[in-house]
Structures are given as C-alpha cells and as structure tokens.
Amino acid sequence: MTDLISTVVAKYNYWIYITLMMIGLYAMIAKNNLVKKIVGMNIFQTAIILFYVSIGVKKGGTIPILEHAHGHEHHVVHAVDYINPLPHVLMLTAIVVGVATLGVALALAIRIYNNYNTLEEDEILTQVREK
Amino acid sequence: MRIIGLIIVVVTGALLIYAATDFPAWSDPASPASTYLSPYYIEKTMEETSVPNIVTAVLADYRGFDTMFETTVIFSAGVVCFFLLRIPRREEPEIRYYRHVLTGVTIQLKEGYKIPPSADFERIDAVWTPPDLIIKTGCRILIPFIQLFALYVIAHGHHSPGGGFQGGVILGASIILLAISHDLRTAVRRMSEKLIAILCAVGVSIYAGTGALCLLLKQNFLDYSALAGVLHVDPITARSHGILMVEIGVGIAVMATMIWIYNNISSAGRYRQGL
Amino acid sequence: MIWPIDLAILTLVVIASIGALMVKDLLGAAILFGAYSFMMCLLWSIMGAVDVAFTEASVGAGVSTVFFVAAVFRTSRRTKD
Numbered sequence: 001m002t003d004l005i006s007t008v009v010a011k012y013n014y015w016i017y018i019t020l021m022m023i024g025l026y027a028m029i030a031k032n033n034l035v036k037k038i039v040g041m042n043i044f045q046t047a048i049i050l051f052y053v054s055i056g057v058k059k060g061g062t063i064p065i066l067e068h069a070h071g072h073e074h075h076v077v078h079a080v081d082y083i084n085p086l087p088h089v090l091m092l093t094a095i096v097v098g099v100a101t102l103g104v105a106l107a108l109a110i111r112i113y114n115n116y117n118t119l120e121e122d123e124i125l126t127q128v129r130e131k
Numbered sequence: 132m133r134i135i136g137l138i139i140v141v142v143t144g145a146l147l148i149y150a151a152t153d154f155p156a157w158s159d160p161a162s163p164a165s166t167y168l169s170p171y172y173i174e175k176t177m178e179e180t181s182v183p184n185i186v187t188a189v190l191a192d193y194r195g196f197d198t199m200f201e202t203t204v205i206f207s208a209g210v211v212c213f214f215l216l217r218i219p220r221r222e223e224p225e226i227r228y229y230r231h232v233l234t235g236v237t238i239q240l241k242e243g244y245k246i247p248p249s250a251d252f253e254r255i256d257a258v259w260t261p262p263d264l265i266i267k268t269g270c271r272i273l274i275p276f277i278q279l280f281a282l283y284v285i286a287h288g289h290h291s292p293g294g295g296f297q298g299g300v301i302l303g304a305s306i307i308l309l310a311i312s313h314d315l316r317t318a319v320r321r322m323s324e325k326l327i328a329i330l331c332a333v334g335v336s337i338y339a340g341t342g343a344l345c346l347l348l349k350q351n352f353l354d355y356s357a358l359a360g361v362l363h364v365d366p367i368t369a370r371s372h373g374i375l376m377v378e379i380g381v382g383i384a385v386m387a388t389m390i391w392i393y394n395n396i397s398s399a400g401r402y403r404q405g406l
Numbered sequence: 407m408i409w410p411i412d413l414a415i416l417t418l419v420v421i422a423s424i425g426a427l428m429v430k431d432l433l434g435a436a437i438l439f440g441a442y443s444f445m446m447c448l449l450w451s452i453m454g455a456v457d458v459a460f461t462e463a464s465v466g467a468g469v470s471t472v473f474f475v476a477a478v479f480r481t482s483r484r485t486k487d
Contacts, residue, residue: 010157011151011152011154012413013416014157016416021147022143023420023423023424023427025139029140032486035435035477035478035481036487040427042439043423043427046443046446046462050446050450054157055162056165056169056453058158058159058165059159059407060160061454063455065183065184065290065456066176066185075177077177079169079170082185083453084164084165085186086164086168086172088455088458089190089194092186092296096385097201099465100204102470103209103392103473104208104211104215106476106477107211107212107216110399110477111216118482119482120487157407184457187457292457292459293457293460297460300468300469301464303469304469389469393476396477397476399480406475406476
C-alpha cells in the first residue's frame with residue numbers, strides 16, 4: 001500500500017500530463033462551438049509536446065548548449081552534464097506545424113461562418129439536413 | 132455526444148494511466164532515453180560541426196530533411212489559407228470614405244471616385260476607430276528594434292537559444308504589429324501581397340537550393356561539408372556556415388507565411404480592412 | 407528541478423485550460439488560451455528546454471493568440487456553449 005502511494009506521488013507529473021491530454025480530447029469531441037474545438041485541439045497538441053520534453057530532463061544536467069566551446073580546443077564533453085536534446089528537436093517541428101494547422105483551421109471556420117452564419121455545430125447540421 | 136465523449140475520455144485516460152505506471156522515474160540519469168542515443172550527439176557535435184547549440188546542430192544538420200519538409204508544410208499552410216479565403220475584387224469599383232481632418236466631417240464618395248492623396252483628407256475604413264497617437268508613435272519607434280532583435284536571433288542561433296524559426300516568427304510579428312497599430316492598408320503598402328508570396332517560395336528554395344548545391348559539388352544531398360571548396364574553409368567550419376544558410380532560408384519562409392496568414396484571416400480575404 | 411514551482415505552474419495550466427473551454431465569450435477564450443501558452447513556456451524554461459520555450463513564447467503566446475482574436479473578430483463573439 002505504501003509503495004503504491006509513493007509511486008503515485010513520485011510520478012505526479014505524468015498524471016497531470018494525462019489530465020491535460022484528456023481535457024483537450026474531451027473538448028474536441030463534445031463541445032458544440034467550432035472555435036472551442038480548435039482550442040481543444042491546441043491544448044491536446046501542447047500537452048503531448050509537454051510530455052515529450054519532460055522525458056529529456058536529467059537530474060543535475062544543464063541546458064543543451066555546450067560551455068567552453070571556442071576557448072579550449074580539446075575540452076572533453078561528458079554527456080552526463082547536459083540534458084537530452086533530442087526531444088527538443090522533434091518538438092520544435094511539432095510546435096511550428098501546430099501553428100500552421102491552427103491557421104488552416106481558423107480559415108475553414110471563417111468560410112463556414114460566411115456560408116451558414118453560425119458557428120454552433122448543431123445549427124449547422126440542421127441547416128445542412130434541410131437543404 | 133457528451134456521454135460518448137466522457138466514455139472515450141475515461142477509457143483512454145485509464146489506459147494511459149495504467150501504461151504510465153511503467154515509466155522510469157522523472158529526471159533519472161539512467162533512463163533509457165538518456166543513455167541510448169543522445170550521448171553521441173552531445174559529445175560529437177562540437178568536433179563535427181563546431182556549433183555549440185546542440186539543438187540547432189541536430190535540427191539543421193543531422194536531421195536536415197525533417198526541417199526542409201517542415202518548411203514546406205509551413206509554406207503549404209500559407210498557400211491553403213490564401214486559396215480558401217482570398218476573394219479578388221479587382222473589377223468592382225469600391226465605395227471610399229474620407230474624413231476632413233480639420234473639421235471632422237466624413238464624406239462618402241460614389242463608386243469609382245477617389246480623392247488624390249492630400250493633407251486635408253484622410254481615408255478611413257467603413258468601421259472607423261479614431262487613431263491613437265500614442266499607439267501609432269510608440270509602435271513606429273519600436274518596430275525597427277524588433278526587427279533588429281529578430282535578425283540577431285537568426286544569426287546568433289549557433290551560440291544561444293534561437294535559430295531560424297524563432298527569428299522568422301518575430302520578424303513576421305513586427306509587420307503584424309504594423310498592421311494592428313496603423314491599419315491593414317499601411318502594412319500592405321509596406322509589404323505588398325505579391326512580395327510576401329514570392330518571399331515565401333524563396334525561403335523554401337534557399338533551403339532546397341543549398342542541398343542541391345551540395346549535390347552538385349559531388350557529395351550527398353544536404354551534406355554541408357561539400358561547401359568547403361566554395362567557401363575556402365575546412366569542412367567542419369563549412370558545416371557551420373551551411374547551417375547558417377539554411378536557417379536564413381527558414382526564417383524568410385516563416386516570416387512570409389505568418390504575415391500572409393494574418394492578412395487573409397483578419398480581413399476575411401477582402402483586404403479592405405483589418406482588425 | 408524545484409518541485410513546488412513545477413506543481414504550482416502545472417495547476418495554473420490546468421485551471422487556464424479548463425477556463426478557456428468554459429467561458430461563453432470567445433474573446434475571453436482566446437485570451438485565456440494565450441495565458442495557457444505562456445504558462446507552458448514557463449514550464450519548459452524550468453525543465454531546461456530553452457529553445458522550445460523561445461519558440462512557444464513567440465509562436466503560441468504571440469502569433470497564435472493574434473490569429474484567434476482576428477478570427478473571432480470576423481465571426482461571432484457569443485456562444486451558447
């Protein structure tokens with residue numbers, strides 16, 4: 001029992017990341033307004049990026065920019081001193097692709113509003129079924 | 132829909148929580164992510180590329196293909212926004228509104244007529260808000276410094292956090308600031324629509340062109356050590372300079388895309404009036 | 407890695423995200439989304455991911471919020487849900 005409690009407390013960050021992801025997923029499925037769905041999509045994306053970046057943290061490591069780079073020529077670099085830079089690289093691409101997706105989604109929302117004069121999903125569906 | 136949403140969320144959350152009990156403890160130096168591949172990149176970056184910022188080196192050199200196609204994705208997002216929203220109205224004559232500066236009288240001209248630019252009449256939008264002198268002057272002083280900082284971020288991406296994306300977004304944000312503090316017509320007069328579209332394509336072409344140049348110099352695609360002959364430096368420094376060239380291409384493409392998407396969204400495609 | 411700061415900012419992030427989805431004014435949702443982006447940027451700075459934090463600060467809390475406000479300006483501002 002106590003080691004269950006200690007596991008729950010030690011991994012508190014994973015539970016909060018999973019909570020954030022589920023908030024975003026619920027908003028994408030269950031909200032009626034299109035802009036709220038787009039906000040939910042962005043919350044989901046940033047929560048996943050947060051999870052990936054947290055994998056690379058090392059206790060006692062510093063940021064992934066090499067010190068003493070151009071002063072000493074043959075300075076030995078220990079991988080233990082720096083945190084893992086590989087998730088950062090992948091997540092940089094993910095953030096920029098996220099903002100591109102946001103631009104396209106908002107353009108689609110404006111076109112839908114021009115056509116149906118509303119942004120609520122149930123009103124749009126009734127208008128589409130009437131036609 | 133809410134019940135289905137709740138059920139899906141609870142089931143997925145339970146599965147994820149069950150899987151998360153198996154994860155290594157947070158910030159453990161002996162976790163599999165920290166011992167498998169990353170020590171090679173941390174130890175070998177300086178002696179192979181002479182770029183201290185490991186993230187920039189991996190992004191632009193070791194994983195250059197990903198970044199090239201990401202730039203292409205950004206460019207295609209700008210093109211999609213343009214195609215979805217833009218309504219060309221070149222043939223319809225428009226109604227113009229003018230305001231006499233001294234007395235404050237607003238006049239509306241018939242379609243197709245216009246007043247030549249003079250100091251007495253200023254042109255206003257249909258939904259007109261009074262121009263705020265503090266905001267206009269403050270932003271006009273700030274924008275050159277923002278652009279200078281953005282150029283610093285692009286050029287200094289080897290030694291400090293930064294690089295092509297961040298600098299490109301800040302450059303685009305400076306023109307968006309111009310469009311918000313003055314009106315959209317001023318920003319479009321500074322950077323016309325055709326120039327933005329051409330810049331977007333030029334940015335992607337610089338990136339692919341650098342790779343093709345390395346191919347023409349008898350090395351692999353995007354292998355920057357081939358530039359050692361052209362630039363008359365040793366191959367390690369040539370990789371550093373190749374990274375700088377592709378970062379400049381990425382910065383130009385991202386800047387043009389941000390401005391393009393903002394212009395199309397804030398005017399809903401008509402380019403008459405912005406925010 | 408100072409865990410009290412981490413826990414406090416994570417709680418603020420969850421509160422901002424739930425707030426952005428519950429308000430009935432879309433402009434308020436856009437501004438709360440900007441605040442959520444800024445809290446994310448702080449989290450990544452604490453974890454040592456400075457490049458990711460820089461990108462999120464400029465892209466998420468800058469340009470993304472402006473896109474949202476521009477889109478809300480062109481469509482309606484009230485929502486029933």
